[in-house]
Amino acid sequence: MSVVTNFPSKKTGGANGAPVAGSRLVVEQVGKNFLGPDGGAVSAIGSVSLDVAPGEFLAIVGPSGCGKSTLLQVIAGLMMPSSGKVRLGDQDVTGEPAHMVYLFQQYSKSLLPWMTVANNVMFAFSHRLKLSGAAAQARCRDYLAMVGLADFGNHYPWQLSGGMQQRVAIARALAAEPRVLLMDEPFSSVDALTRMDLHALILDLWSQKRFTAVLVTHDVDEAIFLADRVAVLTHRPATISEVIETKLPRPRHSIETRESPAFLALRHRLLKYLLARNDGGAHG
Amino acid sequence: MASGRDRATAVVLGIIVPLAGLVVLEIASRSGWVNPTFLPPPTTILATFWGIIASGGFAAPLAQTLLLLFTGYGIGCVAAIALGILMGSSGPVFNLFEPLTELLRPLPKPALLPALILFLGLGARMEITIVALGCFFPVLINTIQGVRAVEPTMINTARTFGHGTMAIWRRILLPASAPYILAGMRISLGLGLILVVTAEMIAGSGGLGDSILSAQRTFLVKESYAWLVVLALLGLLLTWLFTVVERRLAFWNAPPIQ
Numbered sequence: 001m002s003v004v005t006n007f008p009s010k011k012t013g014g015a016n017g018a019p020v021a022g023s024r025l026v027v028e029q030v031g032k033n034f035l036g037p038d039g040g041a042v043s044a045i046g047s048v049s050l051d052v053a054p055g056e057f058l059a060i061v062g063p064s065g066c067g068k069s070t071l072l073q074v075i076a077g078l079m080m081p082s083s084g085k086v087r088l089g090d091q092d093v094t095g096e097p098a099h100m101v102y103l104f105q106q107y108s109k110s111l112l113p114w115m116t117v118a119n120n121v122m123f124a125f126s127h128r129l130k131l132s133g134a135a136a137q138a139r140c141r142d143y144l145a146m147v148g149l150a151d152f153g154n155h156y157p158w159q160l161s162g163g164m165q166q167r168v169a170i171a172r173a174l175a176a177e178p179r180v181l182l183m184d185e186p187f188s189s190v191d192a193l194t195r196m197d198l199h200a201l202i203l204d205l206w207s208q209k210r211f212t213a214v215l216v217t218h219d220v221d222e223a224i225f226l227a228d229r230v231a232v233l234t235h236r237p238a239t240i241s242e243v244i245e246t247k248l249p250r251p252r253h254s255i256e257t258r259e260s261p262a263f264l265a266l267r268h269r270l271l272k273y274l275l276a277r278n279d280g281g282a283h284g
Numbered sequence: 285m286a287s288g289r290d291r292a293t294a295v296v297l298g299i300i301v302p303l304a305g306l307v308v309l310e311i312a313s314r315s316g317w318v319n320p321t322f323l324p325p326p327t328t329i330l331a332t333f334w335g336i337i338a339s340g341g342f343a344a345p346l347a348q349t350l351l352l353l354f355t356g357y358g359i360g361c362v363a364a365i366a367l368g369i370l371m372g373s374s375g376p377v378f379n380l381f382e383p384l385t386e387l388l389r390p391l392p393k394p395a396l397l398p399a400l401i402l403f404l405g406l407g408a409r410m411e412i413t414i415v416a417l418g419c420f421f422p423v424l425i426n427t428i429q430g431v432r433a434v435e436p437t438m439i440n441t442a443r444t445f446g447h448g449t450m451a452i453w454r455r456i457l458l459p460a461s462a463p464y465i466l467a468g469m470r471i472s473l474g475l476g477l478i479l480v481v482t483a484e485m486i487a488g489s490g491g492l493g494d495s496i497l498s499a500q501r502t503f504l505v506k507e508s509y510a511w512l513v514v515l516a517l518l519g520l521l522l523t524w525l526f527t528v529v530e531r532r533l534a535f536w537n538a539p540p541i542q
Contacts, residue, residue, distance in 0.1 A: 110437050112438065112441075114462075127447060176445055
């Protein structure tokens with residue numbers, strides 16, 4: 001059994017809400033090099049180590065182009081690291097692990113336009129679970145209802161607004177019932193109000209389902225609002241310079257939490273830190 | 285709605301020019317500006333055309349042309365899609381075939397007819413082969429493009445849900461490249477029609493191309509033009525049919541404006 005540290009304060013885990021034991025996510029000194037234009041190796045990630053407890057919500061913030069997405073793709077098994085390794089539970093990640101799902105930034109590119117919303121959602125699980133047609137439909141309806149799109153199963157993604165499309169992508173990711181949900185700036189291509197709406201939605205679903213969440217973002221407010229811990233990445237080659245526990249009470253509220261002194265203090269600290277780095281300032 | 289009226293206006297405008305052309309030809313032919321032996325008045329041609337339709341005489345040549353066209357088109361498209369998928373997804377396969385396809389692609393396909401006749405004679409095998417060769421290249425080029433243009437995020441999405449290679453091909457790569465493949469098939473259908481008619485004229489063993497040329501050679505000029513009308517209508521019908529098929533198969537490619 002893994003020791004659960006910093007476990008979220010709001011525990012609503014029911015029958016399907018219990019955190020899955022053995023799904024601790026460990027990133028051990030992961031480095032990633034790419035082939036540069038001159039044929040030499042360019043280091044995207046220096047050496048990153050992370051330890052994410054089951055059911056924890058971790059945010060990784062860093063400046064644009066610092067290798068955040070690369071790190072997340074390595075964790076997801078979509079890319080092999082050049083050094084170090086990723087472990088989920090007691091298994092090394094060498095391909096796409098069965099219990100990990102990746103939520104992409106661009107819903108317009110990850111939703112399949114030739115499939116209805118319902119078929120997009122079923123794409124997440126129908127090949128793994130040999131469900132009857134009716135059972136698959138029911139599961140699909142459940143997840144669409146969770147994101148408030150119960151009536152949109154027969155629509156095509158491109159018939160929906162951007163926010164609705166990202167809701168479909170969220171429903172699809174969760175319909176796979178992952179132990180770990182990796183999110184690659186999933187709220188950055190919708191407008192500000194929709195983004196706050198989706199933040200509340202993802203927190204609600206997370207508290208119901210108790211998956212481990214790893215969010216990559218450049219939005220400091222978003223990181224603090226959602227996460228238990230915020231890891232700060234440096235410029236390329238990325239390393240973790242700081243990990244901050246937010247310790248904000250849950251459940252969190254869209255307006256109140258963002259106005260609380262504790263939130264503002266964290267925001268101040270993180271922004272100061274990130275902006276100093278952008279000026280090419282001293283390394284902490 | 286204004287859009288209905290706009291469409292009606294567009295249709296009327298579109299008819300004016302061909303109609304005016306026919307009127308000019310009618311006058312030119314009847315007044316003797318052009319030799320009516322070479323160009324009978326359009327009304328006479330239409331009457332002859334109607335005779336071919338009413339007697340059912342159009343059926344055999346049309347059926348033969350369609351059979352040759354679709355056999356060659358089918359073979360060419362299937363081969364091109366298969367090779368295009370391999371070339372689009374594998375660097376070595378692309379490097380292996382690219383110089384050869386770039387050499388053969390710009391070659392005007394009717395130039396191959398003499399050689400094909402030597403090997404295959406003047407029959408259906410030669411005609412199908414030239415159609416297949418002509419239809420092959422546009423579909424090949426577009427399939428390669430289509431496979432390469434598939435959004436990596438879509439493939440990664442499928443991978444992260446644990447879909448295997450075969451499922452990714454069937455459920456992501458093929459549908460995602462379908463709009464490209466269909467665009468190539470549209471070009472090939474037009475090329476196929478050109479080539480089947482050319483080959484039929486040379487082979488002289490039936491079909492619309494043979495009908496047009498044989499009628500002209502035996503001074504049945506009205507008939508020759510009437511067969512031309514049959515051919516033009518066939519082209520129009522095939523284009524329309526293809527548009528319908530394309531809209532059904534790649535419906536997401538032109539989503540309606542909200």
